[in-house]
Amino acid sequence: MTPHRLDIVVDFADCDPARIVFYPRYFEWFDRSTERMFRARGLPWAEMFPSYKMAGVALVDATASFMGPARFGDRITIESWVGEWRSKVFVVEHRIHNDGRIIVEGREVRVWGLRDPKDPEGLKAGVIPPEVIARFRD
Amino acid sequence: MTPHRLDIVVDFADCDPARIVFYPRYFEWFDRSTERMFRARGLPWAEMFPSYKMAGVALVDATASFMGPARFGDRITIESWVGEWRSKVFVVEHRIHNDGRIIVEGREVRVWGLRDPKDPEGLKAGVIPPEVIARFRD
Amino acid sequence: MTPHRLDIVVDFADCDPARIVFYPRYFEWFDRSTERMFRARGLPWAEMFPSYKMAGVALVDATASFMGPARFGDRITIESWVGEWRSKVFVVEHRIHNDGRIIVEGREVRVWGLRDPKDPEGLKAGVIPPEVIARFRD
Amino acid sequence: MTPHRLDIVVDFADCDPARIVFYPRYFEWFDRSTERMFRARGLPWAEMFPSYKMAGVALVDATASFMGPARFGDRITIESWVGEWRSKVFVVEHRIHNDGRIIVEGREVRVWGLRDPKDPEGLKAGVIPPEVIARFRD
Numbered sequence: 071m072t073p074h075r076l077d078i079v080v081d082f083a084d085c086d087p088a089r090i091v092f093y094p095r096y097f098e099w100f101d102r103s104t105e106r107m108f109r110a111r112g113l114p115w116a117e118m119f120p121s122y123k124m125a126g127v128a129l130v131d132a133t134a135s136f137m138g139p140a141r142f143g144d145r146i147t148i149e150s151w152v153g154e155w156r157s158k159v160f161v162v163e164h165r166i167h168n169d170g171r172i173i174v175e176g177r178e179v180r181v182w183g184l185r186d187p188k189d190p191e192g193l194k195a196g197v198i199p200p201e202v203i204a205r206f207r208d
Numbered sequence: 209m210t211p212h213r214l215d216i217v218v219d220f221a222d223c224d225p226a227r228i229v230f231y232p233r234y235f236e237w238f239d240r241s242t243e244r245m246f247r248a249r250g251l252p253w254a255e256m257f258p259s260y261k262m263a264g265v266a267l268v269d270a271t272a273s274f275m276g277p278a279r280f281g282d283r284i285t286i287e288s289w290v291g292e293w294r295s296k297v298f299v300v301e302h303r304i305h306n307d308g309r310i311i312v313e314g315r316e317v318r319v320w321g322l323r324d325p326k327d328p329e330g331l332k333a334g335v336i337p338p339e340v341i342a343r344f345r346d
Numbered sequence: 347m348t349p350h351r352l353d354i355v356v357d358f359a360d361c362d363p364a365r366i367v368f369y370p371r372y373f374e375w376f377d378r379s380t381e382r383m384f385r386a387r388g389l390p391w392a393e394m395f396p397s398y399k400m401a402g403v404a405l406v407d408a409t410a411s412f413m414g415p416a417r418f419g420d421r422i423t424i425e426s427w428v429g430e431w432r433s434k435v436f437v438v439e440h441r442i443h444n445d446g447r448i449i450v451e452g453r454e455v456r457v458w459g460l461r462d463p464k465d466p467e468g469l470k471a472g473v474i475p476p477e478v479i480a481r482f483r484d
Numbered sequence: 485m486t487p488h489r490l491d492i493v494v495d496f497a498d499c500d501p502a503r504i505v506f507y508p509r510y511f512e513w514f515d516r517s518t519e520r521m522f523r524a525r526g527l528p529w530a531e532m533f534p535s536y537k538m539a540g541v542a543l544v545d546a547t548a549s550f551m552g553p554a555r556f557g558d559r560i561t562i563e564s565w566v567g568e569w570r571s572k573v574f575v576v577e578h579r580i581h582n583d584g585r586i587i588v589e590g591r592e593v594r595v596w597g598l599r600d601p602k603d604p605e606g607l608k609a610g611v612i613p614p615e616v617i618a619r620f621r622d
Contacts, residue, residue: 082362082516083368088321094232097235102495116555117557128228133269134270136268136269183226220377221500225500243359253418280391366607377507402502405548408550412542
């Protein structure tokens with residue numbers, strides 16, 4: 071699939087006393103980028119979650135490798151794509167560019183999380199509907 | 209080494225619309241726990257960074273596996289320890305317990321980041337001083 | 347009423363490139379402190395919200411005055427108390443101390459927010475139950 | 485002056501268990517919008533702070549009134565402008581629109597914060613240079 075692209079202006083608000091992006095912020099951006107990718111494919115979470123009786127697309131694993139910094143004032147781009155669809159789980163790959171250089175690579179493994187009828191606060195893995203997967207074909 | 213323990217009360221502020229902890233928050237807690245572990249070993253960052261001419265202990269890699277949720281009102285504990293000291297890099301392991309169950313396991317690979325005299329905004333890897341490593345022996 | 351006290355260790359994670367607490371974090375702490383105050387009075391939000399059919403205690407107004415900084419490594423204390431109970435609204439006052447000095451004073455005006463039966467995503471103001479107010483008498 | 489406009493897509497990442505924007509996030513957006521307004525006027529903080537020997541534009545007061553919610557998927561706009569220039573202090577006004585309705589009004593009172601030569605971690609108020617103020621005339 072064609073990667074989704076999200077442009078971000080790094081602000082003072084994103085940086086820590088070392089004057090670089092505070093690293094958990096990259097995972098927040100991964101989450102935003104995954105949500106925007108679904109939205110761009112016609113699956114906004116605010117509609118997708120209730121229509122599929124979902125609690126969310128909860129995380130199983132999250133990883134990131136940091137190859138270079140970003141500082142406030144930088145304009146960075148996150149490219150995101152689904153690297154793999156399994157039965158109940160999917161893998162989102164992320165790559166962040168800063169001024170022509172790859173600075174972060176990351177991966178989120180996410181579960182298709184249905185509401186659990188037995189537990190109002192719970193979540194159980196469900197099979198990802200084929201029409202959802204079909205939306206991510208180019 | 210004996211793991212450092214940090215008790216956290218999960219607040220509404222930590223949770224997302226799925227009513228569980230927003231996952232990047234776990235990485236923020238890893239960062240806090242690493243800092244507190246140094247502090248508990250007599251190395252508060254506010255003193256350690258200037259005295260060793262450091263910009264910080266920047267991330268090379270960060271990973272987490274999520275085995276269960278935490279919700280607002282839960283009291284969780286993060287255990288953290290240095291799993292490995294290399295020449296310029298060290299590995300911090302994190303394990304989060306919620307009500308007797310391990311819910312998150314994570315790892316941060318961090319570099320001993322000296323200020324770069326050639327670049328006021330830069331950072332270069334330095335050899336970790338032996339007296340720092342010695343502080344983490346029990 | 348006796349103010350609720352919450353001790354906070356300021357971490358690197360809380361600070362911005364000016365090396366002081368990033369100011370929106372103080373409002374996050376106000377929110378945490380309000381929630382903890384309710385919990386300490388026997389009203390944990392995770393139980394109070396469903397039992398009173400509430401969406402939350404949404405904000406009407408929030409203000410803060412900043413008289414001094416806090417830096418990572420500082421140990422600060424937030425004192426919080428309900429300054430006023432109106433019919434459907436209450437006012438939470440916050441005062442933050444750092445090393446014997448008041449550094450922040452703030453106020454949150456919050457509404458008792460019931461779920462709106464006509465709108466699953468909505469919220470409507472409800473009368474604060476007298477037994478809730480009674481819990482905050484000393 | 486013509487207000488600066490910043491369009492924001494509200495994400496899942498911005499919302500709390502009540503499924504609306506977690507209120508301290510609005511102050512984070514005020515901070516971002518203030519920084520972007522300076523950038524749009526030719527004063528990016530990454531250059532302005534060192535060139536004027538500043539630690540930052542620290543907060544004296546911050547206030548917000550909340551008139552309506554925003555939810556994930558909403559597209560909101562923050563309008564920001566300087567309402568008043570005093571000798572060492574300036575006032576930034578913010579107004580947030582959601583779907584044609586004003587949902588938040590806020591104000592930040594900020595000080596022109598110079599580095600304090602007597603205290604490397606300190607900040608002292610300085611007179612705002614007239615050429616800075618001139619940049620905000622239309």
